[in-house]
Amino acid sequence: MSLHVFAGPTLSAAEVTAHAPHAVLHPPVAHGDLLSLALVAGDVVVIIDGYYHQAAPVRHKEILQLIDRGVHVVGCASMGALRAAELHTCGMIGHGVVYSMYRNEEIDADDEVAVAHLRTDDFSAMNVPLVNVRFALRGAADAGVLDDREHASLLETARGLHYTDRSWRNIRATLTRDAGEGELVDRVEQFLQEHPECANIxxxxxxxxLDHVVELTASPPARLPASWQNELIFRWVVEFEGRDVDGRWVSDGDVLRHRQIYDPSFPGIWEELVVDATAPGAPTLDADELRAVVRAFRPVRGLYDVRTFRPGLVDDPEVHGAIAEAKRMNDDVMWRRKVRLVERLSTTRLEQHLRELWGLSPVDDVTALTTAAHDRGFVSLEEAVAAVRPFFLRDDADKGGRIQGRWSTS
Structure with a gap:
């Protein structure tokens, strides 16, 4: 069993290690991070922190994908508590006060736990999350430091600030300006000095x-109904599962698109897939009928179906290396020192490159090129152009082209 913890800024790496010495540490979770881990049944993932605005947040179905594999997914404190409250009926395990507040609908907004943080190794927080303010005020009120009106005034003032501006200093300044009651914050801060257990729920x-993760994951993971999946999760699985190659992430989707573009045997593989998916055991189609079916077919789960049909397609180290090198070059070669050159490549040049790769004449019309794309499983010529774009600069350099040399490197 492996334990993976996504944390920062709620806990530092040192704090995680102190309470879970064998944990694999990760920064705040973002869309795709869970799927990129090679997790198996019995593994445990603890989600504490996650990105909100700086990156796409972790999606619900990514978590369900892990649960469906038999992985225990635990959420608490921040993004983890929010997702656990939303998915507790599906088998995600929630723990803690913040989780209970979300589940009991005492709170429901994302910004209750939102924190702006520095882009440093410790993800230092730049504001106080509202749920911490809420818990501190409750403690102060229960201790008689605040009366009901004062408690409500402080909470309303904190809620009125944008989450990036929430701090005890800004709450004091706002109360002083609007009601002349800044001393209420002084009272709360004095209470927190005496009761630090109320300062950071x-x-x-x-x-x-972390201290109770073994007990929390003692029961077998929930079993999900087969109907929970949709086309998005199959797309995400292919785009985020993969491997690290020389510091570059190469997804299975990258590899499959590379195969679609470059593998001379791929049209035959695609034809076999189509026949297997549409007419197993049916009478043999004549050549024209087969071509029509092959060019019109769209797999229900996209490239996921291609990978399922031929799993070995994603296992070629030479292809992995070529893709990693292409990604390195794309990141290094800049257009006028402003944006990556790969993003400025013209569609016309990329279409011509596809003609060369697929053995078409330079004068073949768009219809012929589109047909060749369909024969390789692309929905459209535009999709094929998008697929070859990340690989073009490396191809051009390998063939002695001078495009790279005309532009600066970062």
Whole structure:
């Protein structure tokens, strides 16, 4: 069993290691991160922190994909608590006060736990999350430091600030300006000095979850109904599963598109897939009928179906290396020192490149090129152009082209 923890800024790496010495540490979780892990049944993932605005957030179906594989997924404190409250009926395990507040609908907004943080190794927080303010005020009120009106005034003031501006200093300044009651914050801060356990409920929840992760994951993971999947999760699985090659992530989707473009045997593989998917055991089609079916067919699950039909297509180290090198070159070669050159390549030049790769005449019309794309499983010529774009600069350099040399490197 492996334990993976996504944290920062609620907990530092040192705090995670102190409470879970064998954990594999990860930064805040983002869309695709869970799918890129090679997880198996019995593994455990603890989601504490996750990205909201800086990157696409982790999707619900990514979590369900892991649960469906028999992976225990635990959420607490921040993004983890939010997702666990949303998915507890599907088998995600929630723990802690913040999780309970979401599940009991005491809170429901994302910004209750949102924190702006520095882009450093420790992800230092730049604001106080509203749920921490809420918990601190509740403690102060229960201790008689605040009366009901004062409690409500402080909470409303904190809620009125944008999450990036929430701090005790800004709450004090706003209260002083609007109601002349800045001293209420002084009282709360004095209370927190005497009762530090009330100052950071997110941190307390995260530490408690790590301390109890064995008990939390003692039961077998939930079994999901077959109907939970949709076309998005199959697309995401192919785009995020893969491997690291010399510091570059090469997804199975990258490899399959490379095969579509460059593998001379791919049209035959595509034809076999189409026949297997549409007419197994049916009378043999004549040549014209078969070509029509092959060019019109669209797999229900996209490239996922291609990978399922021929799993070995994604296992070629030479292809992995070529893709990693192409990605390195794309990142290095800049157009006028502003944007990556690969993003400025013209569609006309890329279409011509496809003609060369597929043995078409330079004067063949777009219809012939589109037909060749369909024969390789592309929905459209535009899709084929998008697929070859990331590989063009490397191809051009390998063939002695001078496009790379005309532009600066980063």
């Amino acid at each position: 997110k941190r307390a929840d995260a530490l408690a979850t």
